[in-house]
Amino acid sequence: MLLAVKAGFRTVVEDVLPSKLRSLNERLRQEMQSVAEGRIVFATSIEEAVREADFAMDSVPDELESKLEMFSLLDRMAPPKTIFCSPLEVVSLSDLASCTYRGDRCVGVQAESGISFVDDDSIRLIRGKLSSDETIETAAAVWLRMGKRIEVVTEAAVPGFGG
Numbered sequence: 001m002l003l004a005v006k007a008g009f010r011t012v013v014e015d016v017l018p019s020k021l022r023s024l025n026e027r028l029r030q031e032m033q034s035v036a037e038g039r040i041v042f043a044t045s046i047e048e049a050v051r052e053a054d055f056a057m058d059s060v061p062d063e064l065e066s067k068l069e070m071f072s073l074l075d076r077m078a079p080p081k082t083i084f085c086s087p088l089e090v091v092s093l094s095d096l097a098s099c100t101y102r103g104d105r106c107v108g109v110q111a112e113s114g115i116s117f118v119d120d121d122s123i124r125l126i127r128g129k130l131s132s133d134e135t136i137e138t139a140a141a142v143w144l145r146m147g148k149r150i151e152v153v154t155e156a157a158v159p160g161f162g163g
Helices: 003-005 018-031 046-050 063-079 093-097 131-144
Strands: 011-013 038-042 056-059 083-087 104-113 123-129 147-154
Touching: 011 046, 018 056, 046 063, 056 131, 063 083, 063 093, 083 093, 083 131, 093 104, 104 131, 131 147
Parallel strands: 011 038, 056 083, 083 104, 123 147
Antiparallel strands: 104 123
């Protein structure tokens, strides 16, 4: 999220715990001051957060039930143009995408170290069975603007997924 703000993207943040939003808001004020001004919005619901989203990235645990719930909510609430980007380590992107009406607009992402998108210079974009070329190109452009080197891999090539 900080990467998106620094790259100049209007960023909408939502969390089910209001205390997390308050502490994040305070941290941003201290760390980023004018950089974040006007570029970050705190939403009180997922619906509000994705109402106009071009690109939505979740931060739920990498477990099937959590990811399916998130993709289901996004699918119902985000406009048809929205690309869903999900950090994945073990959950299958193709399984998640097949549970939406826009499987072609889903992409996975992994940090090079598997730990932090902020600290790593490179990321892996994971292409699922349904991911379109346009989705991969758009997601790559977003991550490039955030200063990351991109490696696009098919889900079948990622250890642990099996495609």
